[in-house]
Amino acid sequence: MKKIIYLLLLVPFFALSQATEPSNADAIFIKKLADEILTNGKAYDLLYELTKTVGGRIAGSPAMYQAEAWGVNALQQLGAPAVSKQACMVPRWVRGSGDFAKITRIDGKKQVRALDVLALGNSLGDGKKVEAILLAVQNFDELEKRKDEVEGKIVYFNNSFDATLVKTFEAYGKAGQYRRNGASQAAKYGAVGCIIRSLTSSTANDPHTGGMAYNDSFPKIPAQAVGPRDADYLWSLAKQSSTVKVSMATHGKFLPDTTGHNIIAEIKGSQFPEEIITIGGHLDSWDVNEGAHDDGAGVVHTIEVMRAFLAVGYQPKRTIRFVLFANEENGLRGGTAYAAAAKEKNEKHIFALESDEGGFTPRGFSFTAAPEKIAAAQRWLPLLKPYGTSSMDDIGGGADIGPLNRNLNTPLCGFLPDSQRYFDVHHARSDVFENVNKRELLLGAVNIAGLIFLVDKYGF
Amino acid sequence: MKKIIYLLLLVPFFALSQATEPSNADAIFIKKLADEILTNGKAYDLLYELTKTVGGRIAGSPAMYQAEAWGVNALQQLGAPAVSKQACMVPRWVRGSGDFAKITRIDGKKQVRALDVLALGNSLGDGKKVEAILLAVQNFDELEKRKDEVEGKIVYFNNSFDATLVKTFEAYGKAGQYRRNGASQAAKYGAVGCIIRSLTSSTANDPHTGGMAYNDSFPKIPAQAVGPRDADYLWSLAKQSSTVKVSMATHGKFLPDTTGHNIIAEIKGSQFPEEIITIGGHLDSWDVNEGAHDDGAGVVHTIEVMRAFLAVGYQPKRTIRFVLFANEENGLRGGTAYAAAAKEKNEKHIFALESDEGGFTPRGFSFTAAPEKIAAAQRWLPLLKPYGTSSMDDIGGGADIGPLNRNLNTPLCGFLPDSQRYFDVHHARSDVFENVNKRELLLGAVNIAGLIFLVDKYGF
Numbered sequence: 001m002k003k004i005i006y007l008l009l010l011v012p013f014f015a016l017s018q019a020t021e022p023s024n025a026d027a028i029f030i031k032k033l034a035d036e037i038l039t040n041g042k043a044y045d046l047l048y049e050l051t052k053t054v055g056g057r058i059a060g061s062p063a064m065y066q067a068e069a070w071g072v073n074a075l076q077q078l079g080a081p082a083v084s085k086q087a088c089m090v091p092r093w094v095r096g097s098g099d100f101a102k103i104t105r106i107d108g109k110k111q112v113r114a115l116d117v118l119a120l121g122n123s124l125g126d127g128k129k130v131e132a133i134l135l136a137v138q139n140f141d142e143l144e145k146r147k148d149e150v151e152g153k154i155v156y157f158n159n160s161f162d163a164t165l166v167k168t169f170e171a172y173g174k175a176g177q178y179r180r181n182g183a184s185q186a187a188k189y190g191a192v193g194c195i196i197r198s199l200t201s202s203t204a205n206d207p208h209t210g211g212m213a214y215n216d217s218f219p220k221i222p223a224q225a226v227g228p229r230d231a232d233y234l235w236s237l238a239k240q241s242s243t244v245k246v247s248m249a250t251h252g253k254f255l256p257d258t259t260g261h262n263i264i265a266e267i268k269g270s271q272f273p274e275e276i277i278t279i280g281g282h283l284d285s286w287d288v289n290e291g292a293h294d295d296g297a298g299v300v301h302t303i304e305v306m307r308a309f310l311a312v313g314y315q316p317k318r319t320i321r322f323v324l325f326a327n328e329e330n331g332l333r334g335g336t337a338y339a340a341a342a343k344e345k346n347e348k349h350i351f352a353l354e355s356d357e358g359g360f361t362p363r364g365f366s367f368t369a370a371p372e373k374i375a376a377a378q379r380w381l382p383l384l385k386p387y388g389t390s391s392m393d394d395i396g397g398g399a400d401i402g403p404l405n406r407n408l409n410t411p412l413c414g415f416l417p418d419s420q421r422y423f424d425v426h427h428a429r430s431d432v433f434e435n436v437n438k439r440e441l442l443l444g445a446v447n448i449a450g451l452i453f454l455v456d457k458y459g460f
Numbered sequence: 461m462k463k464i465i466y467l468l469l470l471v472p473f474f475a476l477s478q479a480t481e482p483s484n485a486d487a488i489f490i491k492k493l494a495d496e497i498l499t500n501g502k503a504y505d506l507l508y509e510l511t512k513t514v515g516g517r518i519a520g521s522p523a524m525y526q527a528e529a530w531g532v533n534a535l536q537q538l539g540a541p542a543v544s545k546q547a548c549m550v551p552r553w554v555r556g557s558g559d560f561a562k563i564t565r566i567d568g569k570k571q572v573r574a575l576d577v578l579a580l581g582n583s584l585g586d587g588k589k590v591e592a593i594l595l596a597v598q599n600f601d602e603l604e605k606r607k608d609e610v611e612g613k614i615v616y617f618n619n620s621f622d623a624t625l626v627k628t629f630e631a632y633g634k635a636g637q638y639r640r641n642g643a644s645q646a647a648k649y650g651a652v653g654c655i656i657r658s659l660t661s662s663t664a665n666d667p668h669t670g671g672m673a674y675n676d677s678f679p680k681i682p683a684q685a686v687g688p689r690d691a692d693y694l695w696s697l698a699k700q701s702s703t704v705k706v707s708m709a710t711h712g713k714f715l716p717d718t719t720g721h722n723i724i725a726e727i728k729g730s731q732f733p734e735e736i737i738t739i740g741g742h743l744d745s746w747d748v749n750e751g752a753h754d755d756g757a758g759v760v761h762t763i764e765v766m767r768a769f770l771a772v773g774y775q776p777k778r779t780i781r782f783v784l785f786a787n788e789e790n791g792l793r794g795g796t797a798y799a800a801a802a803k804e805k806n807e808k809h810i811f812a813l814e815s816d817e818g819g820f821t822p823r824g825f826s827f828t829a830a831p832e833k834i835a836a837a838q839r840w841l842p843l844l845k846p847y848g849t850s851s852m853d854d855i856g857g858g859a860d861i862g863p864l865n866r867n868l869n870t871p872l873c874g875f876l877p878d879s880q881r882y883f884d885v886h887h888a889r890s891d892v893f894e895n896v897n898k899r900e901l902l903l904g905a906v907n908i909a910g911l912i913f914l915v916d917k918y919g920f
Contacts, residue, residue: 035624044663163498166847166903203504203898361821361878387626390850418821418878420899438663439880443626 022383022454029314030383030450036308037446043304044438046074047359050299051290051433058287059327060092060258067283071263071299071324078307080265080322088337090260090327093122095287096251101195101224104131105245106237115230116205117195117248118288120179120212121330121427123223125250130154130193130222134246136238140177140185151190154246157182158235160228161201161423168201168419169357172426175199183223184215193248194223197231199423205229206428209286211330222250227428260284260326262334265306271317275459276342278321278352278410279305279452282328282335282400289431293422296433297359297441299324301415304445305452316456318350325400328356332399339403349410351460354398355448358426359441360417362388365451366396369411373460380454387446391416411460415448482843482914489772490843490910496768497906503764504898506534507819510759511750511893518747519787520552520718527743531723531759531784538767540725540782548797550720550787553582555747556711561655561684564591565705566697575690576665577655577708578748580639580672581790581887583683585710590614590653590682594706596698600637600645611650614706617642618695620688621661621883628661628879629817632886635659643683644675653708654683657691659883665689666888669746671790682710687888720744720786722794725766731777735919736802738781738812738870739765739912742788742795742860749891753882756893757819757901759784761875764905765912776916778810785860788816792859799863809870811920814858815908818886819901820877822848825911826856829871833920840914847906851876871920875908 037043054070057063068085075083101117104110119125135153137143143155157178161171176199183194198208205227214220226234237244263283269275281298285291306322326334342349353365367374371394378392397405397412404410417440425431497503514530517523528545535543561577564570579585595613597603603615617638621631636659643654658668665687674680686694697704723743729735741758745751766782786794802809813825827834831854838852857865857872864870877900885891 034626038623038626163899164495166494166498168899201899361880420821420903421897424897437881437884439623439628439661443880 022380026454026457027383030453032312033308033449033453034387034446036311037304037442037449040311041304041442041445042078042307043300043441043445046300046303047292047296047436047441048433050296051292055290056287057283057285057291058093059090059260059284059329059331060255061287064260064284068261068263071283074303075263075265075306075322078303079310080306081268082266084264085261086264086337086341087259087261088326088333089257090333091331092255092258093330094253094255095119096127096253098127099224099250101246101248103244104247107241107243115226116207117224117226118207118209119250119252120223120225121209121286122212123183123250123252124220125222125252127249127251129247129249131245131247132192134238134244136235143185147189150186153191154193154195154248155186155191156234156238157196158231160197161199163201168423171201172199172423179210179225180212183212183221184218187218187221191221193221195248196225198225198227200228200426200428202228202424204424204430206430208427209288210427222248224248224250260334262326262338263324265322267306267309267316267320269318270315273319274348275318275350276321276347277318277350277452277455278323278401278404279448280323280325280400281355283324284327284329286329286427289429290433292431292433292436293358293425294427294431295328295356297436297444298355300441301355301445301448305449308445308449314453318456320452320456328400335400336403339407342404343407349404349408351413351455352401352404352410353413353415353448353452354401355415355444356398356400357415357419358417358422359436359444360421361440362444362447363418364389364391364393364416366393366414366416367411368395368397368405373411380451383454384447384450387450388443389447415444417444482840486914486917487843490913492772493768493909493913494847494906496771497764497902497909500771501764501902501905502538502767503760503901503905506760506763507752507756507896507901508893510756511752515750516747517743517745517751518553519550519720519744519789519791520715521747524720524744528721528723531743534763535723535725535766535782538763539770540766541728542726544724545721546724546797546801547719547721548786548793549717550793551791552715552718553790554713554715555579556587556713558587559684559710561706561708563704564707567701567703575686576667577684577686578667578669579710579712580683580685581669581746582672583643583710583712584680585682585712587709587711589707589709591705591707592652594694594698594704596695603645607649610646613651614653614655614708615646615651616694616698617656618691620657621659623661628883631661632659632883639670639685640672643672643681644678647678647681651681653681655708656685658685658687660688660886660888662688662884664884664890666890668887669748670887682708684708684710720794722786722798723784725782727766727769727776727780729778730775733779734808735778735810736781736807737778737810737912737915738783738861738864739908740783740785740860741815743784744787744789746789746887749889750893752891752893752896753818753885754887754891755788755816757896757904758815760901761815761905761908765909768905768909774913778916780912780916788859795860796863799867802864803867809864809868811873811915812861812864812870813873813875813908813912814861815875815904816858816860817875817879818877818882819896819904820881821900822904822907823878824849824851824853824876826853826874826876827871828855828857828865833871840911843914844907844910847910848903849907875904877904
């Protein structure tokens, strides 16, 4: 009854629309998809399997191959008409074991306190202990001002998330340079080690790893992150002591590149099979956690959308590819290979969507597309609003689908769940299954399925 | 810089507005409130204090008095110009200890399995073991059809949350009758005990308590809730066995009513001091948890909004009352007393807002008010959208402020955070501080502060 009233309420929205614009039939079909996903959804159980049987799955690791086999099997078991593997060379960074950092002396006096650290991804270390005076700076500006003090020191960057930015990805964007470039910026002035405040808004002390890159012009010094509580401690200690001595070691190294795979399921279009819609997430994760939100959620969203389409008997007009990308975290080799193959085969990619911001409650989508296309998509908002989508903005997409846009000018779309909790767990040990909520995860799949259905039906 | 661009973007929204309608100055002031709360907010630390030093605080308990003293102190410490206590008689239900339920025989064979249960709030029990055959039914319809089988049995209601309802409060609304009336409906046909499936969408097995009421016409039988996993087990067991014997006992009783208090802070209006705006949450909780989301969040939202107004030096035009209500959970005596006093003093209450749906990421507000007032409030949406408010709907409010509407026709408003996780913890042992996210909690206060500012400035 309620359902019927709701559908009638939609009528005014569409009364003036053209035949090709969304209709009550669309509202009914999206409700069917939603009911299927909220009632019979497998995303949560799939995530449990991926996180608990495979766990962390960094590119090139044995777990990467387990994850690929799991993905092929899951897609096949759920009825994918065709599943293929697309090979690409991936880097193989290995963290090693025995990393540490500790305070050893304060103002000359022996005083040992261990810090909870994680080496940054791609960082190198021969495991030899580096012991030096700490130079704590707030940011690159302060480093620049104090560059004459850096020689022989371990530099600590205390740059923290901007709490006033409601969209936490903006805070991440601002702070990310310290993780990516902090070590080489410090090494440029003679630093022998680098520690950064983790990129997080969390209240817990977990350190957060993530990709960094060395500038080949400077020494490749050990690079680590500390969690917020250790960061606050280090910072206040540095302010009140004239010398703080720190000892640290890392063991990161690269093994030779190896072959990884994008896992691709496809449902052929009935009317415009040459027009391809891609939906995906990345199968790899960092090595220190289960990659539950990053990006197990995107992986199971992708599989769930396929499952729901098949379960309700939806026959798409266009070809839909469900892609579990390889190696997003420290190479983007999967996304690059996917776009290169698309270009080589002269494929027509009309739309690509990625879910890589976690399995949280849905908020909306963001597009990289011509303004008139985004405006057209915004007419679909009333259809998705009952499920949590309240905005469709510009400047969005996802790392793995980026090369499709650069190579083929494909319009991109990123699924936007609520971002408040993402950086609590992002690249930290706490990114585990237990921190994903079933209904939030399933609702993400509902909104993505609804949007993909509309793109398939009306084009983009 | 970004800030300025954002404000300029707001200009078109207001270019045609009247002098009394929201302006860029409002956007700037709300940003000031938001920055204050997101940077210096005390809500999370206050919640820690309330949950960890007081803990569960059911009406009439010693903890209720501790919570009242904590509330007075917190408001005073944060600079409330005036704090008062408003007395009201509250019920005093005591759970007692030693409650249990267990399966003792399956198809005549001894087979003991304990169930994790919580007695329903207000239920009575003399602690004597009740042992009887289980009659498992899906709902009241099935009970009615099988009423001849009920005599001497323990009735189990397996009614579950409707997973297809995106707004979980709607599912709660549908399922709530089993908790409230299940025991007496079963006793009507001779049942000797009643167990219900908890009102939850959780994947965990925690049982959820909550208020029930006996119909005085029928025996007051023991009433308990089991969590979802035990519920699934009971249901499948009942389907596959001809007799399942269950043993249970509860120890609930009422002690004489005692005096509780609403805690009220007030900032006098500078221009229309006789016009009163109320914002509140309820200070009591159930006894089995810390009442972190229900309704510690509403309590600290209320205090935080006051703190932020004072911190930025806001002098309201109208009188704003910040109310920590007594005894929402099993009596509503605080809200009733507040409205009765308002009526007796012939006060002019122009608006009342309650936060009692948890400390989750904000989504919007719902009003009980004349349609033209809601439409007027909707013009404020662009001002609150940057902080998460995307809807202002009708039919809303909060239990504690309900009597104000009934007595004085005061327009009501309920703060609506995202509802997906609320019934995971609602009235369960898991409603603890650790399940509240700092940024989600603070953002709630931002949106409430913004709305109250607008109501104060423009009236309602």
